[in-house]
Amino acid sequence: xxxxxxxxxxxCFLSALGFAKISPLESDPTRxxxxxxxxxxxxxxxxxxxxxxxxxxxxxxxxxxxxxAPLPYPTLHDYLVHCxxxxxxxxxxxxxxxxxxxxxVVVALDGAMPGRAMRGEAFRAWLxxxxxxxxxxxxxPGLLGPxxxxxxxxxxx
Numbered sequence: 001x002x003x004x005x006x007x008x009x010x011x012c013f014l015s016a017l018g019f020a021k022i023s024p025l026e027s028d029p030t031r032x033x034x035x036x037x038x039x040x041x042x043x044x045x046x047x048x049x050x051x052x053x054x055x056x057x058x059x060x061x062x063x064x065x066x067x068x069a070p071l072p073y074p075t076l077h078d079y080l081v082h083c084x085x086x087x088x089x090x091x092x093x094x095x096x097x098x099x100x101x102x103x104x105v106v107v108a109l110d111g112a113m114p115g116r117a118m119r120g121e122a123f124r125a126w127l128x129x130x131x132x133x134x135x136x137x138x139x140x141p142g143l144l145g146p147x148x149x150x151x152x153x154x155x156x157x
Contacts, residue, residue: 002051010049010106014038016147034094046094046103056111080125106138115150122154
């Protein structure tokens with residue numbers, strides 16, 4: 001259910017940032033694809049929505065798991081770099097299939113980390129994972145909340 005909510009939240013997020021022609025992409029059981037396609041300033045984007053189902057703390061770390069065990073991606077930076085690596089082939093495939101010039105992984109996060117700090121960590125993760133003009137991270141504070149002033153594409157398009 002979290003992934004479905006993340007996709008709905010991502011569609012609202014994209015719309016608020018000025019994207020148009022936002023559409024869900026059909027799943028293909030033989031090839032994994034991104035969740036959504038959308039357009040911004042005449043460019044088509046492949047977008048994959050994620051939900052970080054852990055609480056993000058103000059210092060940029062996640063709380064330990066429910067069992068108290070350490071998490072495999074203890075900071076926002078680590079988690080975003082992991083997401084980029086995990087979704088890279090899927091995004092490239094969708095970009096080729098759908099004629100997209102750019103891609104983004106947008107992540108819904110819960111917690112009290114300030115927007116400026118989140119954007120800083122996301123920018124650092126973008127640099128750590130190779131940067132490049134054709135990829136962005138999207139940050140959506142809150143899974144169930146409305147569009148937030150802290151919602152952002154990092155780096156800004």
